[in-house]
Amino acid sequence: MQYNIYLFGAPGAGKGTQAQLLSEKLGIPQLSTGDMLRAARKEGSELGNRVASLMDSGQLVPDEIVIELVKQRLARPDHQSGVILDGFPRTIKQAEALDTMFSATGRSPLRVISIDVPFDEIRRRLSGRRWCSRCNRTFHVTDNPPRPGNGCEGGCQLEVRSDDTPEAVEKRLQAYSQQTAPLMEYYQRRGVLKTVHGLGPITEIFASLQASLAA
Numbered sequence: 001m002q003y004n005i006y007l008f009g010a011p012g013a014g015k016g017t018q019a020q021l022l023s024e025k026l027g028i029p030q031l032s033t034g035d036m037l038r039a040a041r042k043e044g045s046e047l048g049n050r051v052a053s054l055m056d057s058g059q060l061v062p063d064e065i066v067i068e069l070v071k072q073r074l075a076r077p078d079h080q081s082g083v084i085l086d087g088f089p090r091t092i093k094q095a096e097a098l099d100t101m102f103s104a105t106g107r108s109p110l111r112v113i114s115i116d117v118p119f120d121e122i123r124r125r126l127s128g129r130r131w132c133s134r135c136n137r138t139f140h141v142t143d144n145p146p147r148p149g150n151g152c153e154g155g156c157q158l159e160v161r162s163d164d165t166p167e168a169v170e171k172r173l174q175a176y177s178q179q180t181a182p183l184m185e186y187y188q189r190r191g192v193l194k195t196v197h198g199l200g201p202i203t204e205i206f207a208s209l210q211a212s213l214a215a
């Protein structure tokens, strides 16, 4: 069975963490546009330089850029048996472009799972979020600190992400409410949207996610 799953939710809802777990469990790749854009910045590519200030201020990067990134990535052979989308689509225009890509390549329909977390909890999570640019894992100072076996050997180098400043977080929540939240209705109308409660231990949320995929 080909799984094409889109994890939907506000920034900091836990999409990346759950996508990583799901990717390991199902053996299909995670496609994160945020990770791809951060990798482009780290390489210092022209694309990376173009998107840096938008990302740091908490704004979305132009649709054309992310649509092209996703199109190229979905064409890879290792993405043919399914994919877990994390952070894309984030606008109606991106969702429409994804529909076109899916129908052009005959993929199984997208299954959308929304991870529901209140904004106050999002603010708490993002202020304690830390990131290791070497193993690309995300941690939280109290909720999910790095432990032996779940990060870099010899210890992770933890950094605060440049868009986790309080000002950028408010901008991202605003971008989410205005540009991304309307996608709920878009997918609800197609009957492909399920919602899981995103509060509580990571393992419990993962169990709900798996249960909603099996239902």
Ligand code: ADP
Pocket: 010, 011, 012, 033, 034, 035, 037, 054, 055, 056, 058, 059, 060, 061, 062, 063, 066, 086, 087, 088, 089, 090, 091, 094, 163, 172
């Ligand atoms: P989060 O979900 O925590 O905001 P991401 O890593 O998914 O973090 O995204 C970080 C930033 O990358 C976004 O704030 C935005 O600037 C950019 N970005 C990622 N995905 C997209 C997308 N699909 N469309 C536009 N911008 C994006």
